[in-house]
Amino acid sequence: MKPDILLLEPMMPEIEKQLDAAYTVHRAATPGQLEKIAGLIRGIATGGGTGVPRAVMDRLPHLEIIAINGIGTDAVDLNEARRRGIHVTTTPGVLxxxxxxxxxxxxxxxxxxxxxxxxxxxxxxxxxxxxxxxxxxxxxxxxxxxxxxxxxxxxxxxxxxxxxxxxxxxxxxxxxxxxxxxxxxxxxxxxxxxxxxxxxxxxxxxxxxxxxxxxxxxxxxxxxxxxxxxxxxxxxxxxxxxxxxxxxxxxxxxxxxxxxxxxxxxxxxxxxQPHRASATVETRLAMGNLVVGNLAAHFAGQPLLTPVV
Ligand code: 8YV
The missing domain is CATH 3.40.50.720 (NAD(P)-binding Rossmann-like Domain)
Structure with a gap:
């Protein structure tokens, strides 16, 4: 059984392909759609600016990991993640x-x-x-x-x-x-x-x-x-x-x-510019690979590559 993850921001097609191969990826946007799958979600992939709204985090009882495709953690409630034992990773260095x-x-x-x-x-x-x-x-x-x-x-x-x-x-x-x-x-x-x-x-x-x-x-x-x-x-x-x-x-x-x-x-x-400082093919690939690598490590029970929490 593939773990279910929620993708809150589009990533490069090459990266999304890897995610689709390893997980059941939900691209739900509305609260109604989210409600239906909330109990399944074990991981989130999201952007640094998008983060995870607290209301979304609160609806996901089985959330284990948030993999941020970026270095900013300001749009994720890190204290709440710590309290719930949810891992948070970023993509340092490459951007x-x-x-x-x-x-x-x-x-x-x-x-x-x-x-x-x-x-x-x-x-x-x-x-x-x-x-x-x-x-x-x-x-x-x-x-x-x-x-x-x-x-x-x-x-x-x-x-x-x-x-x-x-x-x-x-x-x-x-x-x-x-x-x-x-x-x-x-x-x-x-x-x-x-x-x-x-x-x-x-x-x-x-x-x-x-x-x-x-x-x-x-x-x-x-x-x-x-x-x-x-x-x-x-x-x-x-x-x-x-x-x-x-x-x-x-x-x-x-x-x-x-x-x-x-x-x-x-x-x-x-x-x-429309929030594009890291938006190059090379860097977004490197960032995406870190997201994929962190999720893979987590679900294989191995140490995370670039953890923050
Ligand atoms: C990205 C960012 O544009 O690193 C960050 O925190 O905000 C940017 O690099 C973003 O994460 C992709 O949405």
């Missing part, structure tokens, strides 16, 4: 480079005005209308990083190669050679031209980037977020972009995905 690349991509797009210039060529305006405004030089711009974990450090390595001086803040000084630790976030923002958010989501980091931080970044400053929308006070961000007290924002994540406020969608000061 670090892609997420850092996305941060640099957003940074370059914004500072050099790539989307507007791309539209200019595409629209056939080259030769007939004046070109878009000049961009800004990337090298020499001061980069501040909020959250100097694996992703933050990978961003720092890239930024250094672009000739950007790097400072960071985190819960503690990581004594990293070449990168200045600034304990206070508004102070870091004040001394940065670009602030990259690479901190984990969750209650502890909610709205860390508030109006005070955005004001400290200033009218020539740029915010990049490849972490979680919840780390930034989105209403304050819209206000700062609208009144020009912040120069621009490059965002891969939002507070209420997939909803993106009009103020961000219509702003000429933003470059936006």
């Amino acid at each position: 670090t480079d892609d997420v850092a690349d996305m941060a640099m991509g957003l940074l370059l797009s914004l500072l050099r005005g790539l989307p507007a210039a791309d539209r200019y060529v595409r629209d056939g305006a080259w030769g007939s209308s004046p070109p878009p405004p000049l961009g800004h030089r990337v090298s020499g711009r001061r980069l501040g990083i909020l959250g100097m974990g694996h992703v933050g450090q990978a961003v720092a390595t890239r930024a250094r190669a672009f000739g950007m001086p790097v400072s960071y803040t985190d819960r503690r000084d990581k004594a990293l050679p070449g990168y200045a630790f600034v304990p206070d976030l508004p102070a870091l923002a004040h001394h940065s031209d670009v602030l990259v958010v690479a901190a984990s989501g969750g209650a502890g980091s909610r709205h860390l980037v508030n109006r005070q931080v955005l004001d400290a970044l200033g009218p020539d400053g740029v915010l990049i977020n490849v972490a979680r929308g919840s780390v930034v006070d989105e209403a304050a961000l819209v206000a700062a972009l609208t009144d020009g007290t912040l120069g621009g924002a490059g965002l891969d994540v939002f507070e209420h995905e997939p909803d993106v406020p009009d103020g961000l969608r219509t702003s000429p000061r933003t470059v936006l």
Whole structure:
């Protein structure tokens, strides 16, 4: 008998094929559908942003494992998982480079005005209308990083190669050679031209980037977020972009995905992505294989590959 699992977010066809071969995979979405299968479900595969709603977790009496296809655990109630003895796994390591690349991509797009210039060529305006405004030089711009974990450090390595001086803040000084630790976030923002958010989501980091931080970044400053929308006070961000007290924002994540406020969608000061920092063929395969490997280990009674709980 194949164990029954619930797939809460689509994965690559190659990965879903492996899941279908080993499990009875339910792709139920509505509460009514869930009700019918709730008693069968022993495992869940889900995305980092999607997680597992607590109401879903509570309905699954025989849930043994949640395999997250990502590194964020903020959308899963880890305390409840611990209390119920439910294992939780993530996909660390394999997505670090892609997420850092996305941060640099957003940074370059914004500072050099790539989307507007791309539209200019595409629209056939080259030769007939004046070109878009000049961009800004990337090298020499001061980069501040909020959250100097694996992703933050990978961003720092890239930024250094672009000739950007790097400072960071985190819960503690990581004594990293070449990168200045600034304990206070508004102070870091004040001394940065670009602030990259690479901190984990969750209650502890909610709205860390508030109006005070955005004001400290200033009218020539740029915010990049490849972490979680919840780390930034989105209403304050819209206000700062609208009144020009912040120069621009490059965002891969939002507070209420997939909803993106009009103020961000219509702003000429933003470059936006639909939560795609880890979305490459290579990385999503590696992530998916970790999900498959963790589920297989669990149901074979073997040690999990990358457990969190
Ligand atoms: C993925 C993520 O886009 O790692 C995470 O926590 O949010 C992203 O890498 C996501 O997990 C896939 O849905």
